[in-house]
Amino acid sequence: MIRILLFLVLIGALALGFSWLADRPGELVMVFGGYRFQVSVLVAAVVIVAIVAVAMLAWWVLKAIWTGPQRVGRYFRGRRRDRGYQALSTGMIAAGAGDAVLAQKMKERAAKLIRVDQEPLLHLLDAQTALLKGDHAAARRRFEAMAADPETRILGLRGLYLEALRAGEREAARNYAEKAVALSPQLEWASEAAMEQRCAEGDWDKALTILAQQKATKQVDKTRYNRRRAVLLTAKALSNLNNAPDIARTSALEAHALTPDFVPAAATAARALIRANDISKAQKILETTWKRNPHPELASLYVAGCRGDGAEDRLKKAQRLEKLHPNHREGALAIARAAIDAGKFEIARLNAEAALRMGPREDVYLVYADIEEVETGNQGRVREWLARAVRAPREAAWVADGYVSNRWLPFSPLDGRIDVFEWKAPVEQEEPADLLNVQLADKFRQEDHRSLTLDKAAAFDAPNAAGQDISETAPAKRVASLAALKAEPREDVPVIIESDVSEDTPPQQEGLRQPDDPGIGDPGEGAEKAVSAPSKQTARGGNLF
Template sequence: MFRLLIFAVLVLALGYGFSWLADRPGDLSLVWGGELYQTKLIVAAAILIALIAAAMVVWWFIRLIWTSPQSVTRYFRARKRDRGYQALSTGLIAAGAGNALLARKMAARTRGLIRADQEPLINLLEAQAALIEGKHDEARQKFELMANDPETRELGLRGLYLEAKRLGAHEAARQYAEKAADKAPYLPWAAQATMEYRSQAGDWDEAIKLLDQQKIARVIDKDTANRQRAVLLTARANDKLEGDPSGARDDALAALKLSPDFVPAALTAAKALFREDKVRKAASILEQVWKTGANPEIGKAYVRARSGDSVGDRLKRAERLESIRPNNVEALLITAKAALDARDFAKARAKAEAAARIDAREGAFLLLADIEEAETGDQGRVRHWMAQALRAPRDPAWVADGFISDKWLPLSPITSRLDAFEWKAPFGQLEGPVEEGTAVSVDAALRSLPPVREAVSATTATKSASPTVASPAAGASVIELEQIVTRPAPAASAAKFEPAKEPEPRPFFGGAPDDPGVKDPKFEPEPKTRLKLF
């Protein structure tokens, strides 16, 4: 565009010059060799311009002849280079597609057309072909060559890191990742791997330093950087909790500033404040996190904030949590547990049933079983609630990569991924309504709950433990097990041993052997209305 503009300006200048000369006619006289040459001024200008143009054409032709050998050499060299890059491109595509034979062929052709010191991608093509063929030693040699070249150092280090990971050489992989992270902290894979290795070793300071470098290089966004920094600070606070409570408190509070709803940071901060006898501040922190998201660990720490509190005081603290988040499953369950400890069975049962109606899950039914065990001791009702718990969805827990942990961890024990643990139901939740998890099933479970049975005395329990089944010839009826268990206990005065009475003889009415005789309704056996056990 700039050249076109210059050309237009020159054409306009020439036109303006010729028009200016045409408006000012005149003659040009030249005496040369004793001869007088005279012509018009505009003709003389045209001849001058034509001579200049002719000189330029002659100079271009002479220059073209003079530089023709170099031009021809450069042409063939460029053509050879283009063929080499075409072969290199075809080889890389073949390597990506898994065609090792074509990749090897194109690599050999590329080496014949382009020198390896001029194009380092030839080593990459040969390394990829070796990996496809399973020649890992050759591939590592190519990656080492690339690692020694400043232009391909990062690519070579990544290849060596992946090979070390494949062989299980974690120490070598760590060294390659740290070297790449030191040279180029903007590499996501190197920084992430180095951070994971430093976190596994418990070197939280170096991990935080590397995270800051990533944030400055803008490798990760601000929100992700704040979240990971909160995780690292919480992990460092957990390590300091026993020996340095004040340091643990500072790190946990700094993590809460970065991520206000981070439950592990709130728990660590509260524990550190409890050790410093700052119960009120710790309770305030727990209440703030409880408002953002109800977590049973927050509720448990809040209810048991003071070790010397009575069960009544704990119940009041649980009711305060419930008032902060009413109609919440976790709040109802915490209140029900506190009421159970306080022996307030009516309130415990009401809260547990309300929680089961909102979210019918395993913990709610297990709590109902505990309430039944403590209040009535009826094993039939306890087994009823246990059966409901077996069919109900599981309670949320700390889950990372399919691993369930009883406490939060900064790294996944499966993949060593940072901030992998989530508070959710294990193994996911089924989509759509689940028959066992609806409020209708809870109501049905309450309707099908067996009535409370009376206590069974020791004498009855001994008799029911070893029942005696009489033979049919003796005329004794079969006793059902259910009736033995539910039979009320005899009074203390009637607990004495009484000998069994002889059966009253049945009269014979003197008929013939084949005559059944007259049947007396008095001695007619009772109709069978139940099934026999044997």
């Protein structure tokens, strides 16, 4: 368009020039070789323009003749290159679609039309074709050739990284990723793999440096950056909690400031502060996180954080903590456990019942078992609650990719991904639709230790409760008892669970026995002996620090 406008402007200028000369008559006289030439100015201008046009035409013809062979050669080379790129494009599409035959055919055609040194993508097509054919050794050789070429080095490292992951060579994969991130820090896959490598090695400072690079290159937003930094700082604090308490305290406090609802950060900061004898600050941190995210570990640290507190003091702490986030299962259970230690069994039962109304779970039944053990010592009822704990939904634990851990970990031990552990039930299970389990709790509380048979108690079971193993976070003192109950053969006849039988109780039928009587020659004798009497400690006892 611009050329057309320029051409029109030039024609217009020439027309105006000739018109101007025509309106102004004059003569041009030239003497040359004894001859005198006299013409008008307009004719002279026309002759000059014609001479210039002829000269330009002659130059164009001579140039076309001189450069003709080169032009013809470039035309055929361009046509050959276009055919090669067309074959390369078709081959890449075929490789992406999984058509190994067409990809191989197009690769061979493109290799004939395009030189490899001119188009490095031929290596990529060759590698993709080899992968489709299952020749991983050939694919790796192609990726290595690409990694040696500065133009395709990143692409080659990416291919080698994926091949190493496929072969299960995680160490080699992370080495390739570190090389890639050194060349191009903005690569998300490379920086992520390099960070996972540093986390696996426990080099938290280097992992934090990589995270800062991710933020600088805008790979992560502010929210994700704060979360990941809190995770890495918490991991750093945990690793230094024993040998460098000052570093642990500083790191944990920064992590808590970044994400106040992150339970591991708050718990680690509280432990570090308690070791430094800063109890009040530790309690403030625990209260802040509890308001946002109640968790049993926070309750344990808050209630039993000060070693000099008595049972009554721990109960008051549990009640104060529960008021910060009322009507929550963990708060009710914390009060129930503290009340057991303080001998306030009515308070313990009321709070255990409140937790049960929020949903039956394994730890709730274990608290009921502790109440019966400490208050009455009735092993029949203890075993009854343990039997219900076996069939109840498992209590929450730290879960990542199906891996269940009794403590939080900064990365998955299965694939190395960061911040994947969640606090949830290891096995998802539908909760009962009614409150029959709560009715069972009321029954035990109201009957005042009267006799109750197992078939009568079974009427309070939820119809859809399924049996399952206890989680690894269950109290250690109940594991043997629960395992024995699961191994014990079931009987269809009712068994009296009360140890004290009134005089008007009909005599036992032959073959019936008390639940605590192992019997003689019974097939479940080994399982019965495995049931040991629970200790007088509460289910959550133990060293918190």
